[in-house]
Amino acid sequence: MSSAASATESLPSPEATCIPAPLSLPPERDFDSYEELLQFAQAHAKSALYALVIGKSERRKGRMIRILVCQRGGHSSKKSTYRPGISEDLRSRNRSTLKTGCLFSIKARERKTGTWSLSYRENEGFSTHNHPAAETSSAFASHRQLTDSQLQIVHANHLARIAPIRTIIALRQQDSTLEIIPRDIYNINAELGRTKRQGRSPPEALIIELELQKAKGEIVFTYEKDSQGHINFLFLAAVKSVKYFNKNPEIVLLDYTYKTNRFGMPLLHIMGVDGLNQTFTIAVCFLDQETGEFYDKAILQLRHLLQPGVWPSIFATDSEVALIGALERHFPPIRTKIILCFWHICKNVALHCKARFETADRWEDFIKGFRDVVQAKTEEDFDDILEEWKVEFH
Helix, strand or coil, rough: CCHHHHHHHHHHHHHHHCCCCCCCCCEEEEEEHHHHHHHHHHHHHHCCCCCEEEECCCEEEEEEEEEEEEEECCCCCCCCCCCCCCCCHHCCCECCEEECCCCEEEEEEEECCEECCCCCECCHHHHCCCCCCCCHHCCCCHHCCHHHHHHHHHHHHHCCCCCCHHHHHHHHHHHHCCCHHHHHHHHHHHHHHHHCCCCHHHHHHHHHHHHHHHCCCEEEEEEEEECCCEEEEEEEHHHHHHHHHHHCCEEEEEEEEECCCCCCEEEEEEECCCCCCCCCEEEEEEEECCCHHHHHHHHHHHHHCCCCCCCEEEEEEEHHHHHHHHHHHHHHCCCCCCECCCCHHHHHHHHHHHHCCCCHHHHHHHHHHHHHCCCCCHHHHHHHHHHHHHHHCC
């Protein structure tokens, strides 16, 4: 065979060099293996903006026949997500579906020689789709599959607590043609979490993990459950943070963070301030309710973290009456002063005053004057600055 003929045979087929028409049939061909056939058919479907899945399979005369169908074939079995008399917790979530009852399909047939052939089905109804082409091939999960090496990157990033969007950036740096969306990474991470929990619910797995860390002497941890077995109180502190707290007990900041979890439990974040004026986390506490009972439990656990004879000098918090009451019960006023957090005060001033100003510049002048009044060093300075501020803003 001449070198020219060899060069001609090494060129890609016309089908591989041109973009197929939307929703078109893949060309009929023979392949050395079923995997090669499936890869070819799926690549054509991806370029034509649809996707194929394996339908029914059967064996005839000892040889396999597989039907590849459009992913939008069939119908959704879910008719309604609302069922009267069923509690909200037991109702299934409303899930969208791609199925349109499309009949499009092709046939993969095993030959006597062990090769496979791709062929069309006899009925012309199997050659057309009943839906338009997708806007992008990434609309189908089958076109967003990752290789084993790519999955290893996702697993490693999950263990390193790297955000899914950064994982996608890393994957696309290796393969610019990769079609993947954040939801794919979330699903992989969720599957890793389910495997790690070994069939346990997230709260059960959390408690077991915290108990193990507590046994190793790494954390201080306690929790309580309500009558229905739900966790309604969870207090957690790292042993290293507790030691640092006892060395820097002077200033303690307490603040709530909301919308941290789907259970609606607010998170009480307890922070300290060290000699370098840097904040550090002392402990975190999930509470079922913002009531005196739960505040008492949290503040009592905080008191237990301190060594005998060690007392904070200042607690800074918002104007939550129940929290302030719990602090007063467990930390005597003769040793510890409770002050309102200046940040919360400024937020409250902005809430009630900002709308009264016509321009942003005028509001900035007002709030700057307010800060100057609060931060005055002496009584004389306070009186002078307050008088100037009152005159300027009537």
